Ligand SMILES: O=C(O)C1=C[C@@H](OP(=O)(O)O)[C@@H](O)[C@H](O)C1
């Protein structure tokens with residue numbers, strides 16, 4: 001149960017905690033799409049259970065896939081997926097897919113809808129209707145698929161599939177999101193002539209997520225040639241049913257690892273993968289720049305905060321940026337985050353939201369063309385708004401650990417990728433001491449000193 005304003009637990013003591021994180025959103029939703037177009041039954045072990053994965057499951061079921069929960073080895077049921085039947089057609093009334101605010105649903109499912117017959121309409125939360133979508137529409141139209149989008153390039157729109165996509169050469173400007181590339185690549189092995197996808201425009205952000213897509217496709221036997229920058233070639237192929245165990249979400253590990261820095265304590269995360277395609281593995285490079293000690297031994301990632309948080313100057317933090325910005329707000333020297341202009345098209349305009357919320361607590365954050373400059377100042381109690389953005393909500397929680405009296409508005413929005421967040425956070429704090437929600441008297445890190 002969450003309240004409208006969640007008193008963020010404050011910790012005057014250095015934390016000493018071990019935390020287990022639920023499965024990766026990006027991996028779960030990719031494997032779900034691929035299971036829906038595979039030739040046989042697939043099993044996803046220990047998948048993510050969250051709003052974004054529920055939305056993906058709902059979308060794929062609507063498109064004819066069978067998805068059943070079966071008992072797994074841990075707390076979370078496995079998913080057994082029966083692929084979309086080859087002759088699946090939408091009813092005459094069409095199909096409605098609710099994308100919520102999930103980028104992976106609104107970008108990954110329309111190309112899949114192009115492979116079935118009939119009209120599939122996509123809509124979502126009010127905030128989803130302003131997220132960039134035009135490159136998906138343009139790419140589908142370039143592949144010969146009819147899309148009714150009212151010519152505005154935003155949700156809602158309707159994809160009119162004919163049961164097959166010819167494929168071939170298509171150009172897309174993916175400067176606004178790597179998901180435009182991943183979306184087309186994921187289903188391209190089903191195009192009868194395969195795909196030559198070409199990115200035109202400014203550089204693509206979040207390239208690690210494209211590498212994740214390419215690596216997963218290759219692991220399932222799909223040939224992807226990405227040897228020429230900005231070009232991807234996919235050969236037609238059948239994907240056999242597969243059985244995969246999902247890794248925990250290393251991006252969502254970020255707020256918990258940041259808690260070690262915010263309190264000068266130690267946080268351990270077991271089962272950290274030795275090899276991974278997740279961008280969250282970059283915490284191992286990012287956190288030492290703030291002065292933290294990071295070790296990975298026997299699969300346990302251990303982060304210990306330094307006496308003070310040093311400011312950083314880093315690029316391309318992708319979906320790690322909100323947590324990174326929260327750490328910067330607690331640092332003792334200025335920070336600059338670069339290469340994240342596309343965050344303006346995320347769940348909210350994250351650059352504007354971070355500036356507004358850090359400054360509302362007395363901070364000094366300014367927007368640049370491609371990121372943020374955050375200069376230390378002492379922070380004070382106040383409300384940190386989440387803008388329906390799970391990563392804004394967790395950014396507020398990080399700051400609240402070190403600044404007494406922070407309340408996060410709509411902490412429940414963390415259900416997008418981590419429904420258990422408030423309980424997990426409280427448990428992390430309780431492993432060291434009883435949390436005194438928002439009522440502590442000394443900041444754990446002397447923000448701005
Ligand atoms: O493909 C994916 O799973 C994602 C790609 C990235 O999107 P952008 O390229 O829009 O940043 C990332 O930020 C998002 O959280 C997940």
Ligand SMILES: C=C(OP(=O)(O)O)C(=O)O
Pocket residue numbers: 101102103104319346347391
């Ligand atoms: C940008 C994000 O999500 P989405 O998949 O909705 O794009 C994110 O989780 O940080």
